[in-house]
Amino acid sequence: MGAALVIFIAYFMLEGRNYWITVSIAIPYFVLLFITRLRLIRKSALTSLLYFFLALIAFGIQSAWSIKGFSEEENAESQFRFATSYLIDRDVMAEYLLNESRKRISADAFIQSRLTSPFLSRSAVRQKVKQVYLSSYFDRYDFHIHLFTPLKEPLDELSVDHWAEWNQQIDNPQYTTNYEGIYFIRSASVETGKRYVVIIPVSRSTQLAGYVVLDLTLKRTIPQSVYPELLADSRFAEYFENRDKSFAFISEGRILSNFGNFNYERDFNLAFLQDQKLFSDGLRVDGFIHTAVEDDAGRIAVVTSRSYPFFFVLTNFSFFFVLCVSLLAFILFAYGIRSWLAGNKLNYATRIQLYIYLAFALPLVVVAITTLNRVSRSAAFQLTEEYLAKARVLGENLLPELTAYGQNPEENRTELDDRVGAASRFANVDVSVFDKHGMMIGSSQPAIAEGLIASVLMNRIAWERVFNRGDVAFVLNDKIGSLNFNTAFFALRSSETATVLGVISLPFFESAQSLDATQITVLANILTIFTLIFLVFSILSFYVVESLTFPLRFITRTLRNTTLTGNKPLEWKSNDEIGLMVSEYNKMVENLEQSKIELARSQKESAWREIARQVAHEIKNPLTPMKLTLQQMQLWLAKDSLEKDRVRQSVSTLLGQVDILNEIASSFSAFARMPAPIMERLDLVALLTKTVNLYSTYQGGNVLLKNDTPVAVVQGDPQLLDRIFSNLILNGLQAGSENPVVTVEIKTDENKVTVLVQDNGLGIPADLQEKIFAPYFTTKKSGSGLGLAIARQGIELSGGRIWFNSQPGQTIFYVELPLL
Incomplete structure (x- = not known):
């Protein structure tokens, strides 16, 4: 075993692989097997079951810790890719969204009319660009909106003439991006940070109406955004996979800006920057994984995420353990059916163990399914109520603007858009407003309709419920492509006439994910609790089975050694069923002792009778010639013909037969007096x-x-x-x-x-x-x-x-x- 371990370690070290988790689990596992001497024993189901459980525990621990290691390694690699692709270099996600906004702003008729008319306020242009075309993704940027005439002159006091600077940047190839009119400004200044300039020419018909210039600079403290993944190009999927991470930009030993929940000023030690592992493999400190990437200008992007939670390790262990136990139970069930068909029966201890597991597992499975169902329903109900409450509050806030819009749509459309955008940002939800004909008249995410992702028409079932059935607030399930989500609807009624002026909808695109996450969390807790209880219960059940079957094994061992001699009564201090069995056994021992005495007496008598018969038979053999010899001598005496030779021959015959009798008597005496053996x-x-x-x-x-x-x-x-x-x-x-x-x-x-x-x-x-x-x-x-x-x-x-x-x-x- 030791040689195999050394060979295995040498192999994976030479191959550059990391199997230390397997080694660290295998060593204590085999040591424990050696100490406890557990092995598969066909005649001992309990010992075999303990062996299997120990193997399953080792397999579950190894699998859980391996997944933890692989996940943290993959997470660190993802952080490096994210820092390289989105942070240390250009913000490709921002560039993509700016290009989409640039196209829509250039073609917006409202902006065209406001730029060309000297009598209309330009602030509405800024409001629309801010509320409609700059999505919540750009909350991380400070931005200024400049408006200019076709001759590049400022249209108001808020527009600052930086054309000289911008023209230099436009002419410099290092500032250009993959999109026309979007420029990434690289600066050696530490304070400048990441900056974009977007120049948007606005044309009306074939004539230039003016320019809209967006100047965006990354904030020092970056807020969270609620930009929906539904609107993003598939090329930016990695960004959404990493949006739960925190990151910061550091230069010359100072934190320039940061984003996320991690407090870099307080919890990130700048001395970590001296550790090369931060830039190669990542640092794991206090439950967080830090990775860093440095650009050519010396700026460092640090990305931070939480380490793999121990609860997930426990959940993964529980999953693999329950999976293997289920597979083992299926195999044992199939083997049991086969044995039952073959006429074999389970032993008493195995049946007790099986009944204990069934009594424990079946109710727990039923409770788990019921709990999961109830929690899922409760979570769905709470989520629905939360969005209905938001819909009511937002509906009441939007009612004045919707009323004004119904009276004069052209003049009040901008105010409605501004109000919808402000309400969406305040409540951190997406909002769409429909008129009484079911047409969309306002949205916090107009890109959804403009991009033909969703219809500009209201959901038909929702429209019928509001205008035909009179429902005020409800939630419907909706679908865009393969994305299932719920949408809350709220009917806005006139405070004077009580007629329906319009309907607002709040689509919560992550509702299905939220419910799935809730179910997964509940299921993970159930699996973990089930596994822990199962392990504890298994250990206790082994002791219970041992204690229940010990009296039977004890009595069986005693019965196996029961003979006609040397039997001792059993002692049992309880008056339970085992006590009754012991009492009956003791009575049997007493009866057996009495029967032994009677049997011994009978056998002794029978043996002595047989011996007496054999001795009599043996004695008769020499007595017959002795009797014949004496009769012959008596005859000779009567005839007075007894001669010395005849006497000598007769005496010799008699002495021979006497010797035979003596030998028989000696053998019988030796057999009767055979000494007790010295053991x-x-x-x-x-x-x-x-x-x-x-x-x-x-x-x-x-x-x-x-x-x-x-x-x-x-x-x-x-x-x-x-x-x-x-x-x-x-x-x-x-x-x-x-x-x-x-x-x-x-x-x-x-x-x-x-x-x-x-x-x-x-x-x-x-x-x-x-x-x-x-x-x-x-x-x-x-x-x-x-x-x-x-x-x-x-x-x-x-x-x-x-x-x-x-x-x-x-x-x-x-x-x-x-x-x-």
């Missing part, structure tokens, strides 16, 4: 090796040992086990084969060792196999018949068992002992 830990492999080696010089056959196990520690009496295995080997050698071969093989399992003693003899006849372990039973011409009886008794006293399998040409005795 100790011993290596069965070493013991068998020693026993087999004793027969290495045996002339009556070969004894082989097969073993792949180095050590097999068991509990037993070494002398007794040695005598038992020696007796089994000797029986195999005497099993009737012409070339006897006995093979002793040792096999180990998880918790037991089995010794196989195999011979190549004639086999044990089927009718004698049931008697093979009976005392005094033997198939050999000599022997007491107690060897196998002693073997079985000794093996059982060691906690094992002995059995055999016999067929013609082969007999195998199996001795099984528990491993320690």
